Amino acid sequence: MIAKTFFGFEETLAKELQLLGATHVRQGVRMVSFEGDKGFMYKANIALRTALKILKPISEFAVYNEANLYRGIQSIDWSEYIGVNQTFVIDATVHSDLFNHSQFVALKAKDAIVDQFRNNGGQRPSIDKDFPDLRINVHIQKDMCSVSLDSSGNSLHHRGYRTATNIAPINEVLAAGMLLMSGWDGRTDFMDPMCGSGTLLIEAAMIACNIPANINRKEFAFEKWKDWDADLFEKIEESLMKKIREFHYTIKGYDKAPSAVMKAKDNVKNANLEEYIKIENTSFFDTQKETEGPLHMVFNPPYGERLDIQMERFYREIGDTLKQGYPGTEAWFITANLEALKFVGLKPSKRIKLFNGKLETRFVKYEMYEGSKKAKFQTEIN
Incomplete structure (x- = not known):
């Protein structure tokens, strides 16, 4: 899994994960990768103080053009993760000379998922940008694409206790x-x-x-x-x-x-x-x-x-x-x-x-x- 964080907090987040019981903890830039089961994914979301999101990677493949991207997304069996009566949204981030627009990547990924459902039975899940049942993260770094499920939803800085803010509140x-x-x-x-x-x-x-960081969070x-x-x-x-x-x-x-x-x-x-x-x-x-x-x-x-x-x-x-x-x-x-x-x-x-x-x-x-x-x-x- 991957825990996203702010620049400068990678070491702090890695220590949090180790103390919580994660294995194979490795620091990256604005992220820390780790291993854990479903229960640990729940625990990480509830307890981590310096994580913004917890992502669960489900696929990784090489991409050289939009056809590679489409085929790679379609190679995932999306019926494992979402039903035809549910909703989803795709968040895309791109750091590549091959693709220069994250919205284009998100649109092609959406087409691949929708077409898979149509080909398999006609019905398809809908897009809901505000309250989706499944939030999918597509990340392209140079010529590699990783696809993850966003287990957190809204950023984990939304603790649930702050209803009133001033000018320039701190995250x-x-x-x-x-x-x-x-x-x-x-x-x-x-x-x-x-x-x-x-x-x-x-x-x-x-x-x-x-006290766990997100104990007051509603969802x-x-x-x-x-x-x-x-x-x-x-x-x-x-x-x-x-x-x-x-x-x-x-x-x-x-x-x-x-x-x-x-x-x-x-x-x-x-x-x-x-x-x-x-x-x-x-x-x-x-x-x-x-x-x-x-x-x-x-x-x-x-x-x-x-x-x-x-x-x-x-x-x-x-x-x-x-x-x-x-x-x-x-x-x-x-x-x-x-x-x-x-x-x-x-x-x-x-x-x-x-x-x-x-x-x-x-x-x-x-x-x-x-x-x-x-x-x-x-x-x-x-």
Whole structure:
């Protein structure tokens, strides 16, 4: 099978798969391949935090022209996967000099499937782009075509808890990937000082409590498949729920916009995480660290996209607030505004290239020591 993800999260996703029990895990670009049975496919969809889709490959063949493509698609017995009274849709991606339009590939694949049914009995399944019974993925890379069934349906970032969003909300898979990449494991206090609609707070709480990422999701595509096993799915879901653990630290969010705070609280309530997450209508720049011990901070400040903010001053205030008010804090944030990043006035200990949609970003880490950095190292030596 294949798990799709964002650029930069391949290693994180591979680790998730290994911990979940997948075998033959291999990283690619924006994807990780692995082996597992039907039950594991269900488990991967429910539990993986950094996967966007889980694809089940069913055929691979060489293509040199549209005739090869048509014959290759027709070589698959589609009656195994879909009935004449069901619906389907084809998603095509093309990286080849032989084909230059994904819609053309999708149309030829559709013709091959429909013609197979017509030749075998006259009736044929219909196309439904919005709510298909079967979603088929056709991927052409140079002269090789792979055909897969999309077991997820809508992207797995649609967790099911977020009904309210603000301007420039962060994708749930991106949020979870950032948290895992930052080393967040639920063993310290956590804070998002610019929490928006609360996505990072919710994903942080789910990681801390080991709650399956998509437990709130209403539907997966495999529930419409011919081999859907509701009893097996229920057993997998129950086994994952038994691994939920308690969390004994604080998770806190700030936002200066009252509307954002209201939306965040609604989303936290939808995720059934109100007992773990506290949110205040406060500007981060008016705060300081409230608790003893280490603090893990991850946030998504404005980049200037769609927001009218004086960026240089804003990023300078981020640096000043961290320096003056947050000793003993490991602070991470993502930004696409690489020019404004220079005004933070702190040297990041890590800079990781990620993408937020089409925006190239940097995920940066700042270590705010108790006292001076020199004093910390001196203590560790002694």
